[in-house]
């Protein structure tokens with residue numbers, strides 16, 4: 615096999631980052647330098663098994679720290695960068711947009727600037743190999759009505775502070791390609807699900823709440839639609855785009871799997887009823903619960919809640935031959951199994967800071983709903 619490539623992955627301790635770092639290392643083609651600030655969203659247990667692996671280095675640090683970035687490029691001479699570090703939760707961006715500006719916009723700009731200086735000094739051979747892959751989201755395109763799909767040509771129309779900060783970062787990445795010739799690639803993916811996702815997000819939150827007999831808070835009337843992709847399929851697409859994507863290329867990624875929120879929650883409850891029936895969970899049996907669906911509670915909607923996301927990923931299929939491999943039923947079962955089998959990880963993720971967030975995000979929703987009745 616050819617020499618392994620050294621790459622920097624930012625945000626490698628987060629949900630998608632953890633899955634991507636594993637994919638890269640298991641491919642035996644990469645050495646990974648994982649730069650992560652370990653915010654609330656990171657989980658130290660996620661990559662604990664890679665400690666001591668000669669193909670893996672972890673550096674705790676912030677992407678806004680230009681000096682640290684420059685020293686990492688100098689020390690590791692990477693053949694490229696997978697940029698994932700971000701504040702990623704829409705509800706938190708509504709409560710505190712500033713963090714999103716700092717990490718997603720300022721942090722991305724600092725990383726671009728350091729990458730530009732590093733790239734300028736590379737040999738022509740190394741230049742031809744180098745890629746700056748920016749992992750972005752379909753939320754930059756705004757919201758769809760009942761019909762249509764997002765493609766690479768959809769105009770940007772971000773609606774939440776999170777989406778606006780990701781859109782701004784995409785624009786800077788594009789500008790560094792156009793102005794300085796930095797070889798960038800942007801991927802815009804739909805909603806990911808799977809192992810290692812922090813339980814502030816819809817699917818793990820519903821699993822965790824169900825198992826502890828807490829309400830399952832569905833925003834609004836549950837009719838909003840998301841297009842779900844199993845995280846490993848997304849990571850394979852990102853790796854492929856890095857290796858084979860056109861310089862300056864943009865790729866929309868999705869698994870053509872639209873689900874209304876309420877039907878998704880019902881599916882999660884159905885699988886849990888099957889593999890962890892409430893009658894077998896002591897604190898739920900005592901309450902006489904027959905199905906987890908009895909825990910569903912409609913709560914006050916997310917302000918500015920985008921109605922529908924759906925991706926047409928024809929370009930990445932046509933140009934790079936990528937296709938999602940994991941069906942939704944199978945992916946959801948794998949995900950639920952993973953959370954049931956990893957109570958230590960889940961308890962690490964749901965400590966005091968998590969409880970504080972849940973109180974902040976959900977107490978007023980339930981109160982407002984009660985008052986409006």
Ligand code: NAD
Nearest residue numbers: 625627628629630651652653655656676677699700702806
């Ligand atoms: P996540 O919140 O699970 O993880 C983010 C990681 O980034 C964490 O490990 C955190 O510690 C780190 N981080 C945050 N701020 C940092 C900083 N200033 N410096 C260094 N590290 C920092 O996020 P995720 O869901 O894994 O998303 C990863 C990327 O993929 C993000 O850029 C997100 O916008 C994008 N994305 C996510 C989805 C999705 O459904 N989750 C879909 C499409 C695109």
Ligand code: DAU
Nearest residue numbers: 702703704751752753804805814815816831832833838875
């Ligand atoms: O589309 C890609 C994006 O998907 C990523 O860029 C984001 O980082 C990621 O967080 C995700 O954004 P969403 O806002 O779609 O994901 P979330 O899991 O927060 O919510 C999914 C849907 O479920 C959304 O319509 C809101 C709804 N929801 C969410 C939560 C947390 C609820 O009904 N109740 C909840 O408690």
